[in-house]
Amino acid sequence: MANRTDPSAKSIRGTNPQNLVEKIVRTKIYQNTYWKEQCFGLTAETLVDKAMELDHIGGTFGGNRKPTPFMCLVMKMLQIQPEKEIVIEFIKNDDYKYVRILGAFYLRLTGTDTDVYQYLEPLYNDYRKLRRKLPDGNFTLTHVDEVIDELLTKDYSCDIAMPRIKKRWTLEATGSLELRKSALEEDFEEEEEKEENDQVDGMDEDVHDRDYYHGRSPARERERDRRRDSHRYRDRDYDRDHDRDRDYDRERGRGRDRDRDRDRDRDRDHYRLRDEKDYGRDRDRDRERDRDRRERDRGRRRSRSRSRSHSRDRDGGDRDHKRHARSISPRRPDREELKKKKEKKKEKKDDGTDHPDPEIAEANRLRASLGLKPLK
């Protein structure tokens, strides 16, 4: 019958490839007229023609959850299981962006982890616009690289649950993948060099691509260690400032920017120094530099540039002098920040999460996480 998978097709992830799409959505696709009329008896070649006619991507829409032609074609590909070369041809072709996305989607569903990263990452450089159908039936604008990012980072797209793939840094650690080279890398390096020239002492500007996905990379652990150490050396004020800076860094910029900022954040110096230029907290800067020097000494074992460490040591000696010289600076800014922090924390509690009844407090916490107001 028309809906049965090709008998010579391999099983994907241990099951019939069509089962990658869950039951309800699959049933909706089988009942769809586009599927019945256009997708009957398609082969790999004729599928290309149909794919070239696509003009939007999307999942199911409307009250009836009608599937889009894009989804029907994905289902057809799962059914006939084209060769890997054909799928790669789909991805490599430059003329038809929807064919490219179709190939990318299929590869994400069926390919191995290494393949997925290898073939989908070059598509990050494609900035063309795409039309996406929303669940309520309207269209919205998106771009090829946004869709690829969604495919690589999220586990659900176009109403189909994506299989789990390993995080990039895991694959890099095992050696199956190279470090990611972004097309914008030269721009970032220029920017970093400029910043370095502006500042007094040398910064660690290794490009740590490893943690550029939101995975829990070793770099994160380093941050955690740093946080732990900072408790020992400093008082609470600085920790709070830390958190603030880190969060601020996380929020600003997306994608590559964020990773770069995280890189910078790791040597929190950057941020601190910028603040200090604004507020002139010399004492903080000196303490910060000492702390970072210590941390960088620890991190040096793992860091990749060895040459810089020498210059850093030399600078460290100078910094000690400076620290003794400028020990007097107003403590007031710290107190004000403390106050602001306390108020901010109090505000959050007004959300209702400190309700005496634990059940209601729990419910309110859930609501706050979903973005809803507390229970009345």
Added chain:
Amino acid sequence: MIEVVLNDRLGKKVKVKCNEDDTIGDLKKLVAAQTGTRSEKIRIQKWYNVYKDHITLKDYEIHDGMGLELYYN
């Protein structure tokens, strides 16, 4: 604050605490958090009336303790 019961007749019966001025969309999010399905996949009905996402519970006259039907998209 009202408590609504949702039953899908296949084994999932959940009680959800919510406000009257919450929309059905918010209720779906709360149900999704409790059952584990995605909120886009949930459909809330009463007999053949499919409840729409943007209308509040108060407008649908959903009171405390009322039972709704839980279906999936």
